Amino acid sequence: MPNTYFAADLALPAPNPLYLRYQQMQADTQYSSHKHPWGQLSWISLGVMDLELEQQHLIAPANYLTWVPAGIPHSAYVRQALNYTSIYVSAHLAQLLPKKACLLTSTPLISALICDFSQRQLSHMQDKSDQNQAELLITRLSQCKCAPNFLPTSSDTLIAPILKALQAEPDNARSLSSWASEVHSTERTLARRFQSELGMSFGQCRNRIRVLQALAWLKEDKTIQDIAWRLGYSTPSAFIAMFKQLIGLSPERYRQQMQEGRSYF
Known part of the structure; x- marks a missing residue:
């Protein structure tokens, strides 16, 4: 470089x-x-x-x-x-x-x-x-x-395939227990590995992958409800709460300010 x-x-x-x-x-x-x-x-x-x-x-x-x-x-x-x-x-x-x-x-x-x-x-x-x-x-x-990053990466043999699958399908709602069976491990081992390798839980990691996809979809005409369903949330309110926690404002407010072209300082 x-x-x-x-x-x-x-x-x-x-x-x-x-x-x-x-x-x-x-x-x-x-x-x-x-x-x-x-x-x-x-x-x-x-x-x-x-x-x-x-x-x-x-x-x-x-x-x-x-x-x-x-x-x-x-x-x-x-x-x-x-x-x-x-x-x-x-x-x-x-x-x-x-x-x-x-x-x-x-x-x-x-x-x-x-x-x-x-x-x-x-x-x-x-x-x-x-x-x-x-x-x-x-x-x-x-x-x-x-x-070190908002969206973590890992070369760990247990975690890497899970991260790759979640990024390909952000709506994937498989439980950690189900993933453990997929990678021939246990739920407890995977939970520990996520914390030690990425510094966050499996759920926190999945939420970050989902919110990055949501940011892309908010540029389009998709409704908040449609985005929530596409990301695997059973209710829009659960998606809105996750988005606001990670981004600092609601999806609707984010879209409004994006359309207005204003900073939200």
Whole structure:
């Protein structure tokens, strides 16, 4: 993967302690392999962003921030039109954030702090108040759980075939016990393996696969009820609750904002 800096990045003064950029991205936007002189936080308003690193693939829905430390090559792909915010972090504040690229879950306070910068279209920090806000933002992010990916992958011989099948058929409602028989294991062994290998339960993993499919279907004319049934939910309310837990807003609200083309900061 080439080690390429963007010329526009190299022309910027160092973050003081943050530098923010705002951009409207079109659907199917791709960025070839590049790296940044500073650590970068990426925030999207809707949809899903894919980041490809040398040994890692980050898939980030809109209620997550992606964090890539300085100097790490990566490429990016945006699946649908959205509002995008890039935040460069000074070397000093970057020490508070993880040493490896990962996803950081947003919180209402983190969203509000970024919202304020966005509404003012602030790039460099203008005064002490802005600097204090920047430091609070990074401090709060440093307290967030760092996830290696939203959609986990595994080469484990028991888990890998299950993940492949679920991604091919998100509506697959087979129980963990049924899968255990399929892969010649036991339900208890599989449950332990999901936690140790992926850091989440079988049910949590399946929900994440389903929500990524739901994000794609919400771009179409399918009703919320139809999407719920297609994903194997017996009631729309169960689907809505799962979606809101993972994405931060209801499917209907997500679709509305997608159609309006607005950020939901």
